[in-house]
Amino acid sequence: MTPAAPSSPAEAARTLWLRTEPLHAVVYFDPECRSLGRSLGLKGFWHSYFPLRVGPLGAVGAALAGSVLGAFAPGTVARALPAAWEVVPPERAVAERGRASAAALRRAVPGIEELAEELATPSAALTAMVEDAPTLARPLFAANQPLHASIGDPVERLWQLATSLREFRGDAHLAVLADHGLDGIESLVLAAATGRVPAETMRVDRGWTEDEWAVASERLAVRGLVDAGGRATPQGAAQRQEIEDATDRLAARLLRPVSGAGADPVALARLLERLAEPARLLHTAGIPPRGNPIGLPGAQT
Numbered sequence: 001m002t003p004a005a006p007s008s009p010a011e012a013a014r015t016l017w018l019r020t021e022p023l024h025a026v027v028y029f030d031p032e033c034r035s036l037g038r039s040l041g042l043k044g045f046w047h048s049y050f051p052l053r054v055g056p057l058g059a060v061g062a063a064l065a066g067s068v069l070g071a072f073a074p075g076t077v078a079r080a081l082p083a084a085w086e087v088v089p090p091e092r093a094v095a096e097r098g099r100a101s102a103a104a105l106r107r108a109v110p111g112i113e114e115l116a117e118e119l120a121t122p123s124a125a126l127t128a129m130v131e132d133a134p135t136l137a138r139p140l141f142a143a144n145q146p147l148h149a150s151i152g153d154p155v156e157r158l159w160q161l162a163t164s165l166r167e168f169r170g171d172a173h174l175a176v177l178a179d180h181g182l183d184g185i186e187s188l189v190l191a192a193a194t195g196r197v198p199a200e201t202m203r204v205d206r207g208w209t210e211d212e213w214a215v216a217s218e219r220l221a222v223r224g225l226v227d228a229g230g231r232a233t234p235q236g237a238a239q240r241q242e243i244e245d246a247t248d249r250l251a252a253r254l255l256r257p258v259s260g261a262g263a264d265p266v267a268l269a270r271l272l273e274r275l276a277e278p279a280r281l282l283h284t285a286g287i288p289p290r291g292n293p294i295g296l297p298g299a300q301t
Contacts, residue, residue, distance in 0.1 A: 009252035019275035022282035023162035029287045030104035041087045050080040055093035056143035059085040070174045071184040076207025102156035108285045116154035126161045128257035138171035172250035185216040193232040194240045
């Protein structure tokens with residue numbers, strides 16, 4: 001039976017995110033991936049996170065890394081960069097993260113080899129999406145976009161394609177947040193106020209103090225977005241939904257190779273259907289867990 005096509009490009013973009021983000025997320029939540037940094041000589045997960053995430057940009061400093069990541073306290077980034085590059089140069093960080101993530105996918109998803117051979121070939125839809133997407137004002141995507149082409153292992157190549165897709169969406173999301181007048185900590189406070197992400201986890205992991213969080217909450221309260229208890233007001237909830245909708249709309253640009261003129265009208269639906277089972281298996285394995293900082297639902301839809 002032919003799978004049903006999404007009702008709109010924005011819905012399709014969100015479904016693509018829901019079904020490819022778990023593939024990428026092994027790098028954060030697989031236990032062996034979480035210990036990768038220590039095995040490379042770095043001090044721990046967060047000291048490793050920054051070089052592994054921004055490695056495609058080169059040996060950047062804390063200010064640039066903090067800008068493209070968007071939500072971390074400046075001091076948290078500065079504790080890792082640029083010092084981490086003396087231990088793990090960017091080229092090695094990129095190579096090691098891909099290798100470890102491919103191994104994690106092999107552990108969690110039976111049949112991943114077949115899926116990768118199908119979805120990560122040079123002529124496949126995911127490849128076309130990444131190669132066709134524009135890089136203007138999308139720094140993390142621009143740095144990741146060419147990386148899949150030099151990867152021989154199909155599972156690692158699949159992981160890198162999923163990573164490029166999520167960085168495209170992530171760059172778009174930061175642009176939307178800026179357009180709504182939100183800085184990094186304010187975006188976290190508002191997301192937590194709507195129940196999208198866990199407040200205390202986000203504050204601590206992103207390196208913000210209780211006082212900084214409280215001051216950001218006060219700024220949002222003045223704008224009518226949160227109440228005195230830190231919960232989103234109707235206006236705040238509506239603005240947060242606007243942010244998600246705009247992110248979906250911008251991310252839908254990825255779909256042009258499979259939904260534009262001349263494309264197979266059911267190709268996108270088939271692709272999304274093919275991605276559903278690996279996403280489900282990864283959720284079952286706790287990747288990502290419920291209440292995760294990505295804001296991804298705990299059960300695949």
